[in-house]
Amino acid sequence: xxxxxxxxxxIEIYLFLLYNFYMKELIKKNREIIMYLIIxxxxxxxxxxxxxxxxxxxxxxxxSIELAIxxxxxxxxxxxxxxxxxxxxxFKSKNKEMLKEGIKFYLSRVSTLLLEVLCMFxxxxxxxxxxxxxxxxxxxxxxxxNYIISKFYVFKSK
Numbered sequence: 001x002x003x004x005x006x007x008x009x010x011i012e013i014y015l016f017l018l019y020n021f022y023m024k025e026l027i028k029k030n031r032e033i034i035m036y037l038i039i040x041x042x043x044x045x046x047x048x049x050x051x052x053x054x055x056x057x058x059x060x061x062x063x064s065i066e067l068a069i070x071x072x073x074x075x076x077x078x079x080x081x082x083x084x085x086x087x088x089x090x091f092k093s094k095n096k097e098m099l100k101e102g103i104k105f106y107l108s109r110v111s112t113l114l115l116e117v118l119c120m121f122x123x124x125x126x127x128x129x130x131x132x133x134x135x136x137x138x139x140x141x142x143x144x145x146n147y148i149i150s151k152f153y154v155f156k157s158k
Contacts, residue, residue: 035090047078091155108149
């Protein structure tokens with residue numbers, strides 16, 4: 001009985017080590033994508049946090065112009081946060097021309113924002129797909145698009 005328990009303990013240790021090895025390899029292999037998704041989640045929190053702060057303390061979301069201002073400011077805060085965190089933690093950019101790189105980042109995000117608006121219009125207004133489902137589909141596509149544009153255009157290594 002003791003030897004069976006010891007064998008089970010040895011198997012448990014072996015599986016633990018095996019799991020850790022493969023998880024570390026998987027994480028190492030996909031570090032950039034994992035970091036991109038984490039930063040994306042934090043960017044969403046910056047967007048929501050700045051929007052809620054503005055609409056709770058400074059701006060009235062029931063007034064169309066103030067709602068638009070809150071949305072624009074929260075978008076700028078989120079994209080600015082995304083630029084610096086993607087530059088430092090995801091793509092580890094060493095580009096000395098930060099202004100040029102930053103402009104490319106903002107322009108790419110404006111273009112995917114416009115694409116998002118167009119896709120939502122097509123899916124919801126023309127194809128009559130539920131707006132919540134459409135938003136999820138479009139958000140996934142935009143996230144993938146933003147990653148590809150960032151990797152191969154904004155932060156590409158020379």
